[in-house]
Amino acid sequence: MQRSLLPQQVEIDGLDLWTYYAPSVAHAQVGGDWYDVLEVAPGVAGVVVGDVVGHDVEAAALMGQLRSVVRAYAFEGGTPASVLDRTDQLMRGMRAPRGASAVYGTLMPRVGTPGSWIFEYARAGHLPAVLVRDGQATQLAQGSGALIGFGRRARTGGRAVLVPGDTLILYTDGLIERRERPLRAGLEALLAAAARTQADDAAGIGEELLAALADSPEDDVAVVIARVPRAGGPVSASSAGPRSRRWSMPSDPTAIARSRHAVLRTCEAWGIDKVADAELVVSELVANAVLHGWGTVELRLFDTGDGLRIEVEDSNPAPPVKLDGHAHGVGGYGVQIVDRLADWGWRAANDGKIVWARLRAR
Structure with a gap:
C-alpha cells in the first residue's frame, strides 16, 4: 500500500525536474503531503503539490485518493482551475473527512519562442509557487481558492512565462514553517534562500533550499522544482552550488x-x-x-x-x-x-x- 501511495514523476523533454518528499514521522514512508509530475499530453507537464490535514493513516489514505483523482482529471484536460474544481466537487460528494490544500499547474512550450514555457496554475488554499529569475524570487499568488472539500465558487487561474534559466518551486508548508518561525517569516526565508541559489540544475537548487530551510522539519515536506535549462546545456565544472545530490x-x-x-x-x-x-x-x-x-x-x-x-x-x-x-x-x-x-x-x-x-x- 505504501508503494502505491508514494509520489512518482516522469521526465519531460526540455525541463530539468527534481522532486523531494520526506514524511514527518521517522518510521513511516508516507504522510498527508504529496507531489506528482505527469506528462498530461505530448511535451506538456502537469505538476501538483498537495497537503492533507493531519499526519496519520487516514491522512495518508485520503492523500492517495486525492492524488488519483487529480491525476485522472489532469489527463482528461481542461484548465488547472477546472481540474481543482472537479476534484473539489468529487471529494465533497465522497464526504471526505478532512480538507486539503493543493496547487496544480501545467507547463507547455511557448509557441514561437523556443526554450520558453507557459505555466498555467490554480491554487486550492495552498502556498504560492515561487519563480526565480536572475537572482530575484517572486511569488505566483494568482489563482487562489478555498481548500479542497470546502470550495463553493469556481476558482480562477494564474499564468506565468518561464524563459531559459528560470526556476519554478512548488512546496508544502513543512519546508518553511517551524514553531519558532511563523509562516510569513518562513515565506520570506524561502524567497531569500531561492534568490541566493547558485546551482544551475534543479537538483542542486533543491539541495541548497533543503540545507537552508529544512534542517529540522516538523511536518511532511514535499518539493517540486522545474528549471528551464539555459541554451548550451547545464553547468561547468567550476559552477557554484552544493556538490551533492539526492x-x-x-x-x-x-x-x-x-x-x-x-x-x-x-x-x-x-x-x-x-x-x-x-x-x-x-x-x-x-x-x-x-x-x-x-x-x-x-x-x-x-x-x-x-x-x-x-x-x-x-x-x-x-x-x-x-x-x-x-x-x-x-x-x-x-x-x-x-x-x-x-x-x-x-x-x-x-x-x-x-x-x-x-x-x-x-
Missing part, C-alpha cells in the same frame, strides 16, 4: 531509468568524465535495490574531488552478494560489473542498508 524514488523498475538520467545530468553539471561508467554502476546498484528491496530507493551522489561517489539505500538489510551468475545465465552479474568499475562496499542504515561505490580511475 533523489527518492519508489522501488519499481522506473527508478532505474530515473537514476541513469540523474547521474548523466549531474556528471554533466559537475564536469565529471567517465559518464558511461557512472551510468552503468548506478543502473546495477538501483536495479539490485529494486529487485531485492521495497518501499523507497534513495540515490545520493557526491563529488569527492577524487571521483564520483554513488550511494543507494534500500529497505532490505541483507548485504549484496557477489555471484558467478545463475545456472541459466540470467542475472547474478550486477555486483561483478560494479566490482570491475568501482571500489565499493555497504553498511547498515535505518532498517535497511546503503551500498556505496566510488568510480575507479582507468
